[in-house]
Amino acid sequence: MLSGFKSFIMKGNVVDLAVAVVIGAAFSAVVNSIVVGLLTPLIGRLFNAKGMEDMQWEGFMYGSVISAIISFLLVAGAIYFVIVVPMNHMIERRNRRLGIDQDVKEEAAEDPQIALLTEIRDSLRQESSRR
Incomplete structure (x- = not known):
């Protein structure tokens, strides 16, 4: 509460x-x-x-x-x-x-699917930078 x-x-x-x-x-x-x-x-x-x-x-x-x-x-x-x-x-x-990035943040707040895709994209970027 x-x-x-x-x-x-x-x-x-x-x-x-x-x-x-x-x-x-x-x-x-x-x-x-x-x-x-x-x-x-x-x-x-x-x-x-x-x-x-x-x-x-x-x-x-x-x-x-x-x-x-x-x-x-x-x-x-x-x-x-x-x-x-x-x-x-x-x-x-x-x-x-x-x-x-404010534009990405606002889009993610509007649609949960976009937020999920953004998280997936960010995690893929992190994995590729580790290699």
């Missing part, structure tokens, strides 16, 4: 999701201050408004929508460039160091 839990926790999707949630929460204060303190007044000045909240057209508050979109894009960009890109580079370096 514990090995199943360990396998579940160590899957890449669970770890990626946990990192995204934690980092997203941590960056939220920074991103909100950038949007409220810098971008909102700048965009408001472009449209001759005091801020994003004052930007409206016949009662439609499009300023808050623009602010939310900018905030989302900043959070997504920060997570991608600060977490995802370095993690992908670390995984690639580790796989190169261990001699793991």
Whole structure:
């Protein structure tokens, strides 16, 4: 039972999701201050408004929508460039160091027959290198 839990926790999707949630929460204060303190007044000045909240057209508050979109894009960009890109580079370096071919590994995970054939191929290579 514990090995199943360990396998579940160590899957890449669970770890990626946990990192995204934690980092997203941590960056939220920074991103909100950038949007409220810098971008909102700048965009408001472009449209001759005091801020994003004052930007409206016949009662439609499009300023808050623009602010939310900018905030989302900043959070997504920060997570991608600060977490995802370095993690992908670390995984690639580790796989190169261990001699793991990612394409073969993904194909083997999809089809058990391919995984078996890959094991047979690898064992035949080892036997031929011993001779």
